[in-house]
Amino acid sequence: MPEIIESITVTPIPSSYQKELGKNAYIDNIGTQRLEWVVRAKSSSGAEGISIANRLMRDGSVESMLAHIKGALLGREIDDLLEISNGVVTGAGPGMDRWYRRNGWMTILAFDLVGKVRGVSAIDLLGGKKHDSIPAYDTTLYFQDFLNPEKGAQQVGDEAAKAVADGWRALKLKMGRGGKWMLPEAGMRRDIEVVQSVRESVGPDVKIYVDANFGYDGRLDLLDEYIKEVTPLDIFWFEEMITHDVDGYKAMREMLAKYGSSALLTCGEVDRDPISEVFQDLIDDRLIDGYQPDIVGHGFLGWMDIERQLKGTGVRTIPHNFGNGCFGSYASIVWGAASETYVSLEDERNLAHYLTPLPEFTNGAYALPTGPGLGVDIDEAGYAPHAKHENRMEA
Numbered sequence: 001m002p003e004i005i006e007s008i009t010v011t012p013i014p015s016s017y018q019k020e021l022g023k024n025a026y027i028d029n030i031g032t033q034r035l036e037w038v039v040r041a042k043s044s045s046g047a048e049g050i051s052i053a054n055r056l057m058r059d060g061s062v063e064s065m066l067a068h069i070k071g072a073l074l075g076r077e078i079d080d081l082l083e084i085s086n087g088v089v090t091g092a093g094p095g096m097d098r099w100y101r102r103n104g105w106m107t108i109l110a111f112d113l114v115g116k117v118r119g120v121s122a123i124d125l126l127g128g129k130k131h132d133s134i135p136a137y138d139t140t141l142y143f144q145d146f147l148n149p150e151k152g153a154q155q156v157g158d159e160a161a162k163a164v165a166d167g168w169r170a171l172k173l174k175m176g177r178g179g180k181w182m183l184p185e186a187g188m189r190r191d192i193e194v195v196q197s198v199r200e201s202v203g204p205d206v207k208i209y210v211d212a213n214f215g216y217d218g219r220l221d222l223l224d225e226y227i228k229e230v231t232p233l234d235i236f237w238f239e240e241m242i243t244h245d246v247d248g249y250k251a252m253r254e255m256l257a258k259y260g261s262s263a264l265l266t267c268g269e270v271d272r273d274p275i276s277e278v279f280q281d282l283i284d285d286r287l288i289d290g291y292q293p294d295i296v297g298h299g300f301l302g303w304m305d306i307e308r309q310l311k312g313t314g315v316r317t318i319p320h321n322f323g324n325g326c327f328g329s330y331a332s333i334v335w336g337a338a339s340e341t342y343v344s345l346e347d348e349r350n351l352a353h354y355l356t357p358l359p360e361f362t363n364g365a366y367a368l369p370t371g372p373g374l375g376v377d378i379d380e381a382g383y384a385p386h387a388k389h390e391n392r393m394e395a
């Protein structure tokens with residue numbers, strides 16, 4: 001009897017942040033929780049693959065999501081999930097391409113389940129580890145000054161200090177206040193104050209990344225001023241300061257050169273069909289240094305394809321992970337472990353209440369998971385309260 005996927009459950013599980021998250025350049029307060037649509041696929045021998053199907057709920061319903069997952073996975077032979085050669089995955093299994101397309105999350109489940117059935121790590125299925133640990137950055141420093149207007153920029157500085165006290169060695173600060181929530185000039189001034197406050201609070205050794213979610217669109221004059229002011233504060237990367245565009249990025253490269261910044265320019269989280277034309281142009285013209293499609297959205301097969309195309313360009317792998325909750329950290333750590341050019345994990349710092357604990361975190365980096373598959377299992381005690389909303393399908 002071939003081993004097949006015998007049962008699948010899909011369960012909505014809210015994951016909490018450790019604090020309230022404020023606005024970014026275009027979205028109002030993120031709040032305190034995100035929902036993860038947790039998929040558990042069990043095989044005949046009792047192995048279980050895990051992922052989250054949030055992508056299917058973007059324009060779908062529980063009913064349409066279940067129909068899709070059923071067609072893709074229920075009754076499917078484990079050996080048909082992935083194409084494997086010499087212990088390393090080379091592509092989708094027969095007939096799986098159409099299901100994996102735009103459902104990268106499902107490829108991560110496949111790596112997890114196949115790994116657990118074979119008793120091997122997904123890191124090995126991806127070609128083996130390239131690093132001994134995975135650096136992570138705190139990605140929860142939104143427009144926290146708006147949540148505590150009296151303290152203003154200092155609020156972000158204080159939260160940054162707390163993140164460093166908690167062990168993080170890299171932080172990302174949301175920028176672009178002038179794109180929507182403040183007048184452009186005042187927003188740029190506040191952005192600068194925030195970077196100043198954070199640098200003062202965390203000292204010289206912590207990496208600072210900034211991300212404007214396109215908040216400087218149409219205001220290259222203000223962006224120039226901003227880059228001039230923050231460059232002495234040592235910025236590691238500038239993310240989505242403006243919308244991806246060859247002329248805009250050329251202008252930004254010139255600003256960095258003018259002010260002596262060696263920061264990376266990064267973007268690509270909005271690329272739903274990577275690598276799309278404009279991003280390919282930015283890569284070909286050496287105008288970006290890091291590319292950021294979502295880790296769960298595009299999945300492991302999607303990212304294998306992206307890295308094949310990035311090879312030799314010097315552009316580094318920096319998968320977006322915000323909104324992927326507890327599960328996303330495991331996926332990102334495993335991917336990062338096997339990726340030569342990976343930079344760091346976008347860490348939402350959710351408490352992994354329905355999953356077994358993350359690997360040890362020391363000096364701002366996670367150890368690699370050691371178990372088969374993703375090296376994570378469901379924590380049944382943490383999962384139990386959510387089982388009331390479980391949707392179950394049997395082969």
Ligand SMILES: [Mg+2]
Binds near residue numbers: 211213239240269
């Ligand atoms: Mg971003």
